[in-house]
Amino acid sequence: MTASVGGIRQRCIEALELKTGDTVVEFGCGPGINIVKLQEAIGPSGKAVGVDISANMLCRAKARADKHMNSCTELIQADATEPPVHSVDAVLATFVSSLFPDPYSVIKKWCDLADRVVIASFTPGSNTVANIGLAGFAQLNKRLFDLKQSNPLTQLQKRTEIAHQALKDHMSTTNQEAHLWGTIGIAAGKS
Numbered sequence: 374m375t376a377s378v379g380g381i382r383q384r385c386i387e388a389l390e391l392k393t394g395d396t397v398v399e400f401g402c403g404p405g406i407n408i409v410k411l412q413e414a415i416g417p418s419g420k421a422v423g424v425d426i427s428a429n430m431l432c433r434a435k436a437r438a439d440k441h442m443n444s445c446t447e448l449i450q451a452d453a454t455e456p457p458v459h460s461v462d463a464v465l466a467t468f469v470s471s472l473f474p475d476p477y478s479v480i481k482k483w484c485d486l487a488d489r490v491v492i493a494s495f496t497p498g499s500n501t502v503a504n505i506g507l508a509g510f511a512q513l514n515k516r517l518f519d520l521k522q523s524n525p526l527t528q529l530q531k532r533t534e535i536a537h538q539a540l541k542d543h544m545s546t547t548n549q550e551a552h553l554w555g556t557i558g559i560a561a562g563k564s
C-alpha cells in the first residue's frame with residue numbers, strides 16, 4: 374500500500390473533523406502510516422490508538438512511532454471486530470472493512486463507539502485495469518474470503534457496499550466520495 378494512495382489518507386483525516394485533544398482509534402492500522410497524521414491532527418493533548426491483529430504490522434507501526442509519534446500514541450494488538458476500546462471521538466479504518474466476513478456488524482460496533490466514523494474501501498467497478506489490481510489485493514488476502522462462494526473481487530465489492538450501508542443505518546448523517554477513478558470510496562458518518 375503506497376504511503377499517500379493519491380491523497381486518500383489526507384482526505385480521510387479531513388473527513389474525521391478532528392479537534393485538538395480528541396481521542397481517535399484506527400482499526401487495522403497496519404504499519405502506522407495514518408497514525409502519525411492522526412496524532413498531528415489532535416495534537417499532544419489528544420490520543421491516537423492504533424489497533425491491528427498482526428504483531429508484525431504493529432512492530433512496523435512501533436518503529437514508525439518511535440520516530441514520529443508521541444507518548445499519547447498507543448498501539449494495541451487486538452481484533453477490530455471486538456473493539457478493545459469503549460468510547461472515542463472518532464474511528465478510522467482504511468482498506469480494512471472489506472476484509473471482514475460480516476462488515477455490517479463490525480461497522481455497527483464502531484458507530485456505537487464514536488461520534489465520527491470514516492472508512493476508506495476498495496470499490497471494484499467498471500475500470501478493468503483497476504480491477505486487476507484489486508483482484509491482486511483480494512488474492513493476497515484470499516484466506517479472508519470464502520473461495521467456495523464467489524470470486525474474491527465480487528465479495529470485496531459486496532462487503533464494501535454492506536460497510537457503507539451499515540454506516541448509513543447507524544449514523545445520523547453520512548457522506549460518500551469516490552476517488553481514483555471510482556476505485557476507492559471514502560464513507561464518513563456523524564452521529
Ligand SMILES: C[S@@+](CC[C@H](N)C(=O)[O-])C[C@H]1O[C@@H](n2cnc3c(N)ncnc32)[C@H](O)[C@@H]1O
Nearest residue numbers: 374401402403425426427430452453467468469
Ligand atoms: C490492507 S492493510 C491496511 C493497513 C492500513 N490501514 C493502511 O491503510 O495502510 C489491512 C490491515 O488490517 C489488519 N487486519 C485484518 N484483519 C483484522 C482484524 N480482524 N482486526 C484488526 N486488524 C486486522 C491487517 O493485519 C492489516 O494490517
